[in-house]
Amino acid sequence: MSYPGVIQQYRSLLDIPPHTSTVTLLEGDTPLIPVPALADKLGGGFELLVKFEGLNPTGSFKDRGMTVAISEAAGRGVKTVMCASTGNTAASAAAYAARAGMRCIVLIPEGNVAAGKLAGAIAYGADVLQIQGSFDDALNLVVELTEKHPIALVNSLNPYRLEGQKTAAFEICETLGSAPDWLCLPVGNAGNITAYWMGFKQYHAIKSTGLPQILGVQAAGSAPLVLGHPVEKPETIATAIRIGKPARGEQALQAAEESRGRIIAVTDDEILAMQKMLASNGIWVEPASAAGLAGLKHEIDSGRFDPHGKRIVGVCTGHGLKDPEIVTRGFAPKTLPSDFQAIESAIAEME
Numbered sequence: 001m002s003y004p005g006v007i008q009q010y011r012s013l014l015d016i017p018p019h020t021s022t023v024t025l026l027e028g029d030t031p032l033i034p035v036p037a038l039a040d041k042l043g044g045g046f047e048l049l050v051k052f053e054g055l056n057p058t059g060s061f062k063d064r065g066m067t068v069a070i071s072e073a074a075g076r077g078v079k080t081v082m083c084a085s086t087g088n089t090a091a092s093a094a095a096y097a098a099r100a101g102m103r104c105i106v107l108i109p110e111g112n113v114a115a116g117k118l119a120g121a122i123a124y125g126a127d128v129l130q131i132q133g134s135f136d137d138a139l140n141l142v143v144e145l146t147e148k149h150p151i152a153l154v155n156s157l158n159p160y161r162l163e164g165q166k167t168a169a170f171e172i173c174e175t176l177g178s179a180p181d182w183l184c185l186p187v188g189n190a191g192n193i194t195a196y197w198m199g200f201k202q203y204h205a206i207k208s209t210g211l212p213q214i215l216g217v218q219a220a221g222s223a224p225l226v227l228g229h230p231v232e233k234p235e236t237i238a239t240a241i242r243i244g245k246p247a248r249g250e251q252a253l254q255a256a257e258e259s260r261g262r263i264i265a266v267t268d269d270e271i272l273a274m275q276k277m278l279a280s281n282g283i284w285v286e287p288a289s290a291a292g293l294a295g296l297k298h299e300i301d302s303g304r305f306d307p308h309g310k311r312i313v314g315v316c317t318g319h320g321l322k323d324p325e326i327v328t329r330g331f332a333p334k335t336l337p338s339d340f341q342a343i344e345s346a347i348a349e350m351e
């Protein structure tokens with residue numbers, strides 16, 4: 001039988017109400033790609049795999065949670081959903097709402113949403129509003145609006161989002177036969193790290209697959225969980241994790257502590273360098289998605305982490321196509337006459 005999407009695949013493991021009426025794009029079932037050359041580049045002596053969540057239907061892991069949030073809402077007759085978003089939640093909510101025949105309203109921070117994400121939200125037919133404020137401001141407004149109006153909130157404050165997102169942990173355990181030693185992932189609003197930890201614990205309780213240590217990674221310019229206080233004006237090129245006051249910050253810290261892992265920060269330069277390293281292994285991810293493995297490199301380089309003999313999974317949360325400008329800005333291909341010799345010599349020069 002073909003793969004049915006995360007709800008049907010894992011229904012008995014998801015804490016969702018009976019009224020849930022499945023709306024799916026066959027999300028999930030993403031590849032766990034071995035990257036031995038990248039492991040060697042980071043010093044070698046360990047196994048490294050990338051869970052490529054950018055291969056979900058709208059290009060990010062948000063689809064795992066969105067199928068559940070929209071299905072639950074659909075089952076109780078919700079007509080309109082709303083979210084605050086740095087972009088990927090908006091595109092995902094818009095796609096699943098469209099499929100369910102619902103209206104979707106998204107609130108984004110002005111000027112800080114990558115082109116591919118905004119285009120997605122528009123293409124799927126969402127009503128897009130932009131505010132002169134941050135993601136955190138947008139989320140506060142959405143919480144208030146959805147309390148006052150008959151509109152369902154589909155940010156990861158919605159518990160059904162996490163129910164869906166935890167299925168990525170199940171898949172990793174199934175593919176490997178056990179949990180990895182370490183899991184590295186980016187942390188923004190902190191829903192995903194919370195969901196992974198829930199998922200690994202649940203799977204271990206029923207199948208004794210063990211538990212990973214979790215390395216959560218924030219961008220240095222927006223690292224409230226590392227600093228220990230909210231960041232008023234978060235800054236980073238990794239717009240998906242440009243969040244100063246994570247809604248699930250407490251749970252993220254708890255996941256790191258319980259798993260005997262940690263949450264650290266890396267610079268934008270480290271993130272962009274890892275984005276390049278991944279691309280040189282054939283895996284193009286948006287900047288935020290490279291943060292988890294940038295964090296792993298940071299820890300190995302600084303001697304705080306000995307990867308020897310370990311099996312490590314890096315979660316790459318979103319596809320590179322989401323943010324094309326980050327790689328094309330400042331790049332102008334050399335323009336040549338349509339002439340054999342000119343091209344032949346240009347190729348020789350570029351080598």
Ligand SMILES: *Cc1c(COP(=O)(O)O)cnc(C)c1O
Binds near residue numbers: 286289
């Ligand atoms: C949403 C998102 C994150 C951050 O996930 P949180 O659950 O907010 O911590 C990281 N990377 C990408 C690509 C995202 O879309």
